[in-house]
Amino acid sequence: MRKKIIAGNWKMNVKPSETAALVKAVAEATKAYTNVEVACCTPAIDIPVAVAAAEGTHVGIGAENAHWEASGAYTGEISTGMLLDAGAKYVIIGHSERRQYYNETDFTVNKKVHAAVNAGLIPIICVGESLEQRELGVTMDLIAYQVKCALANLPAEKARHVVIAYEPLWAIGTGKTATAEQAGEVCQEIRTVIRKLYGAHVARSVTIQYGGSMNAKNAAELLAQPDVDGGLIGGASLKPADFVQIISAANQE
Numbered sequence: 341m342r343k344k345i346i347a348g349n350w351k352m353n354v355k356p357s358e359t360a361a362l363v364k365a366v367a368e369a370t371k372a373y374t375n376v377e378v379a380c381c382t383p384a385i386d387i388p389v390a391v392a393a394a395e396g397t398h399v400g401i402g403a404e405n406a407h408w409e410a411s412g413a414y415t416g417e418i419s420t421g422m423l424l425d426a427g428a429k430y431v432i433i434g435h436s437e438r439r440q441y442y443n444e445t446d447f448t449v450n451k452k453v454h455a456a457v458n459a460g461l462i463p464i465i466c467v468g469e470s471l472e473q474r475e476l477g478v479t480m481d482l483i484a485y486q487v488k489c490a491l492a493n494l495p496a497e498k499a500r501h502v503v504i505a506y507e508p509l510w511a512i513g514t515g516k517t518a519t520a521e522q523a524g525e526v527c528q529e530i531r532t533v534i535r536k537l538y539g540a541h542v543a544r545s546v547t548i549q550y551g552g553s554m555n556a557k558n559a560a561e562l563l564a565q566p567d568v569d570g571g572l573i574g575g576a577s578l579k580p581a582d583f584v585q586i587i588s589a590a591n592q593e
């Protein structure tokens with residue numbers, strides 16, 4: 341059966357010197373929660389400190405991006421193998437901020453997903469529609485397209501370990517959360533797409549998260565949707581008390 345995963349996305353917040361305290365606060369407050377996996381995806385420079393702080397706890401550390409090549413002349417980039425070597429377990433791929441500000445496309449997302457799974461990392465693949473796309477009524481088509489591109493040529497035994505995060509762009513960092521119904525129906529559609537690609541067994545084992553202004557107050561309702569298996573949390577993951585409450589809600593589901 342699939343795992344519930346609550347993952348923090350720290351974005352370009354939290355300095356190395358602030359990292360251990362945040363990781364330890366989350367690990368300590370959630371150590372009794374055995375029903376949910378917890379991840380902190382941090383800026384690359386924080387990863388070694390985060391990994392050391394999380395050692396011996398149930399918190400997994402992740403990156404927010406990676407290059408698709410294993411090594412080479414790519415000044416400023418970081419490979420999936422480097423992340424694994426530093427102790428990372430997860431890597432966020434294709435976050436909308438990277439698609440929007442750094443020209444990531446569905447094709448580079450696909451290459452990065454392959455690089456992540458081949459290195460032994462769990463990719464958290466982000467998909468989501470803009471407000472304009474939602475209003476045009478093309479959300480489900482777009483999400484299906486993004487999921488198919490991300491997973492193209494990935495064999496079933498690898499696809500079953502990926503995480504998909506449905507993050508409507510209009511909900512990220514805006515305080516405007518999708519309703520539980522909206523989140524639930526898109527996450528259900530994602531599972532349907534995976535079932536068509538890989539069959540029911542793989543579809544059942546893939547963790548599908550919702551992300552976009554998930555917080556301590558709305559988490560329980562969102563996580564109660566049958567196809568919402570967790571959350572990708574930006575702002576609220578920087579506040580240990582709020583993040584812990586979200587993890588607690590997932591643990592109870």
Ligand code: PGA
Binds near residue numbers: 552553554
């Ligand atoms: P938010 O960010 O929770 O601050 O809306 C979510 C994300 O971008 O992953």
